[in-house]
Amino acid sequence: MFIEDCFNLGYIAKLHGFKGEVSLFLDVTDLTNYQDLKLIYLELNDQLIPFPIEQIKFMPKGLATIRLKGIDTEAKAKELVKKRAYLPLEMLPELGGTEFYDHEILQFVVMDEKEGRLGVVEQVIDLPSNPLLQIMDGEKEILVPLIPGLVSRVNRKDKILEINSPEGLIELYR
Numbered sequence: 001m002f003i004e005d006c007f008n009l010g011y012i013a014k015l016h017g018f019k020g021e022v023s024l025f026l027d028v029t030d031l032t033n034y035q036d037l038k039l040i041y042l043e044l045n046d047q048l049i050p051f052p053i054e055q056i057k058f059m060p061k062g063l064a065t066i067r068l069k070g071i072d073t074e075a076k077a078k079e080l081v082k083k084r085a086y087l088p089l090e091m092l093p094e095l096g097g098t099e100f101y102d103h104e105i106l107q108f109v110v111m112d113e114k115e116g117r118l119g120v121v122e123q124v125i126d127l128p129s130n131p132l133l134q135i136m137d138g139e140k141e142i143l144v145p146l147i148p149g150l151v152s153r154v155n156r157k158d159k160i161l162e163i164n165s166p167e168g169l170i171e172l173y174r
Contacts, residue, residue: 001086003086005089006048006087006089007086007087007092007101007103008027008085009027009028009034009085010026010027011024011025011082011083011085012025012042012081012083013081013082014081015081019072019073019074020067020072020073020077021055021066022071022080023063023065023066024066026062028062030093031058031062031064033093035056037053037056038052038053039053040053040066041085041087042080042083042084042085042086048086051069051070053066053067055067068080098154102126102131105124106121106122106123107159108154109160110160110163111161112162112164112165113163113164114164114170115170118163119136119140120135120136121134122134122136122141130146130147132144133145133161133163140173142170144163144169149164150165150166151163
């Protein structure tokens, strides 16, 4: 399994007890999509290593207590703390309408309702206070906050992201 064929599910946040259980932070919108999780991939030494899940118990705030096959001591579990967890891309729930995954819209052309073509999505900068769309128009960078109501249409077929930017924002960059 290669990292480019996967999405980041979250990371091992901390130990849970002394018998090898760990707390997995799931960076997902809906935990119920992962209730039947049987396997995760952890990034160890720049490789994705599969770990079968023997037991999973969901907790508040996006955490799950998990027991992984072969991890039965505190020492083994400590080696996994802060390691990123991945799943294959095909396990991502399909989104529709104006919802999208950050990785999904990379290289989409951004069209603003007022200003027309703005450029191409370079990345989504995931800031805790508010994520930003980084749009590149040649060498020029445009940062647009991903506020509710910003995206008016996601055209996956033609790779176009239609937005309605806040009044005056685009003029600041032009």
